[in-house]
Amino acid sequence: MLLDQRIAEAAVRAASAHETPLFLTDAAALEANADAVAAAFPDPWLRAYSLKADPEPSLVRRLAARGWAANCVSLGEIAAARDAGVPASQTTLEGIGKSGAELDAAIAASLAGTPLRWIAVESLDEARDLGDRATAAGLTAQRPLRVLLRLNPGIEPGTHAGLAVGRASSKFGMDRIELAAAAKALSAAPGLRIIGVHLHAGSQLRDQVAWRAAVDAALDAYAELAASGALDDAALKSDGTLCVGGGLPVDLGTVEDLRAIATEFAATCDAAWAAHANKGVAATPPVRAVEPGRALVASATILLARVLHVRARHEAVIGGLAGPHGSPKSAAECERQVIIDAGMTEIARPALYAAWHPVVALNSGAAADGETLSAVHGPICESTDALGAHLLPRSMARGDLVGILGAGAYADAMRSPYNGRPTPARLTLERDGSLTLDRQRGASTEGSPPTRR
Ligand SMILES: Cc1ncc(COP(=O)(O)O)c(C=O)c1O
Structure with missing residues (x-):
């Protein structure tokens, strides 16, 4: 099972309180990943987390608390490591x-x-x-x-x-x-x-x-x-x-x-x-x-998005992977397209590397009428803004919530303001079930009228 009930429930809660797209990190999953990799590379191995995968300060702080040093590639990342409490002696450039x-x-x-x-x-x-x-x-x-x-x-x-x-x-x-x-x-x-x-x-x-x-x-x-x-x-x-x-x-x-x-x-x-x-x-x-980098953080974060529109249109997704959840297919014949409000500005990996991230429906009971293979696309004005083929409920409609899984590495870290996109909110699901807001949704330039001179 790719998404447990605890996270699915927290995702619905997070998306009811905050606009999508938004990132939700599961603290327990992050810490379990960090500990699993640390157990494989025990002391005296030196272990550092590569911040480039996700420099979110609260996440770096959690990893630092579990003994992970910081591997940085810029002064910006060094500042993020320092702000997360990592001493210089445990920071590499x-x-x-x-x-x-x-x-x-x-x-x-x-x-x-x-x-x-x-x-x-x-x-x-x-x-x-x-x-x-x-x-x-x-x-x-x-x-x-x-x-x-x-x-x-x-x-x-x-x-x-x-x-x-x-x-x-x-x-x-x-x-x-x-x-x-x-x-x-x-x-x-x-x-x-x-x-x-x-x-x-x-x-x-x-x-x-x-x-x-x-x-x-x-x-x-x-x-x-x-x-x-x-x-x-x-x-x-x-x-x-x-x-x-x-x-x-x-x-x-x-x-x-x-x-x-x-x-x-x-x-x-x-x-x-x-x-x-x-x-x-x-x-x-x-x-x-x-x-x-990625092995510690990727599976711990999901990107939440809402459906903008669903349209019956045949599309052969070349080289895409199709469900059930990740079994490979060289070309997937999709009966329809589902456009969602997260895309390459929040998760560039599909456009950059043809990466495939499972997209799952989060509305309860939505799968009652069965699923259909759907070509999922983001809202950005680029045809490479596509997330591949996925099995999604037939009843899927505008406003429905989906989760893009494995979005913890090189997603938020690579986000861009292209198309006037706002910075998405970021939340953490704590072990006690509460949600911490790590970052507010940022300002958007969408909808600002052109300045007249
Ligand atoms: C030098 C170096 N170290 C570590 C990493 C982290 O790689 P990964 O996230 O695949 O673990 C990278 C990624 O580009 C790198 O170039």
């Missing part, structure tokens, strides 16, 4: 390209005696700029900034092209030659301390062979760094790190399913570490870190 201001902020934190856990360097240009800025700012070995070097593992992660960041041709990370050159550039700055390697093989990974190949490549890169003398004795003995990134796939089943998936990923890492140690590789990193 990563990201494909960092501005001078971002590099300076990381340096300033070290100068102030509150260093970030690390900054992950993505390119040779970035390494040179960071080195120049650190030296100019007077950063010294007494108050260093710890640095990881991001490797592009050059693997085929077997996921959607838009999520396959570990491919050799992707824009992410450095190959081994660039990585060695970046290490050299960083070593010239006395206040920068290289402690290891950073990896992100791709997201929604399923293939353990590809995952193992990526971890192996990163362990090799770490050994090369050690052999080149880029790592100091303290790194080799105690804080040398391999961060394996995120990428664990989302599971909309039970929390036990998520725990099983996470355990498989952790076991593959263990096997890779053991194999490297056994084959006499000179150095394996003493510290292991993991930084999932």
Whole structure:
């Protein structure tokens, strides 16, 4: 069962008090996910939540309270982590390209005696700029900034092209030659301390062979760094790190399913570490870190929407997935279209990656007259604003409530004001059944008359 009665009931309550679209997070599900992944990657693994999946402060705070550190890709995310109570020592700064201001902020934190856990360097240009800025700012070995070097593992992660960041041709990370050159550039700055390697093989990974190949490549890169003398004795003995990134796939089943998936990923890492140690590789990193995003949050949030109109119109949804709840079909012949008031401005993933999220009816008794395969669309003026094919009640009508499931990752985080859309409200369903309003619905530009001059 994809949506339990407790959440369905809370969704109806939330939508009767607040306008749709709105996001509703189930605190119990969020915490259960966080604990399941933590159990798969127990101490001494370092665990950080990747805020890019959903930087909502109340959610980050709940994860921080369960021991999750924060992985950030901008000063905005760093501020969100700080506001959620995560100390700098448990905050990392990563990201494909960092501005001078971002590099300076990381340096300033070290100068102030509150260093970030690390900054992950993505390119040779970035390494040179960071080195120049650190030296100019007077950063010294007494108050260093710890640095990881991001490797592009050059693997085929077997996921959607838009999520396959570990491919050799992707824009992410450095190959081994660039990585060695970046290490050299960083070593010239006395206040920068290289402690290891950073990896992100791709997201929604399923293939353990590809995952193992990526971890192996990163362990090799770490050994090369050690052999080149880029790592100091303290790194080799105690804080040398391999961060394996995120990428664990989302599971909309039970929390036990998520725990099983996470355990498989952790076991593959263990096997890779053991194999490297056994084959006499000179150095394996003493510290292991993991930084999932979507796996923690996706299944804990639903996006609520109301039906705007229903129209009998044949549509073959190509490449869509059709019900019952997620069984794959290559093309779904739909008898009608259902237009709802949430779309790509609230959940961009279907338009971006052809992602399919179950859409379920939340009106009680609505399925009494059976269901029909329906092409669900959002209200935005783009034909890619489509949510795929879903089995929905025949009686569905304007005003009915639907839930878009698995909307906790890269949905609210990517929301846009396109078409003059307001910021949707956000609520949390607490364990005691009460609803907390985390964010009011924002102002909309819809309906404002054009200004006359
Ligand atoms: C470096 C890095 N770490 C972690 C993540 C989080 O990925 P996911 O949400 O798939 O776990 C990403 C996603 O793009 C990433 O690029």
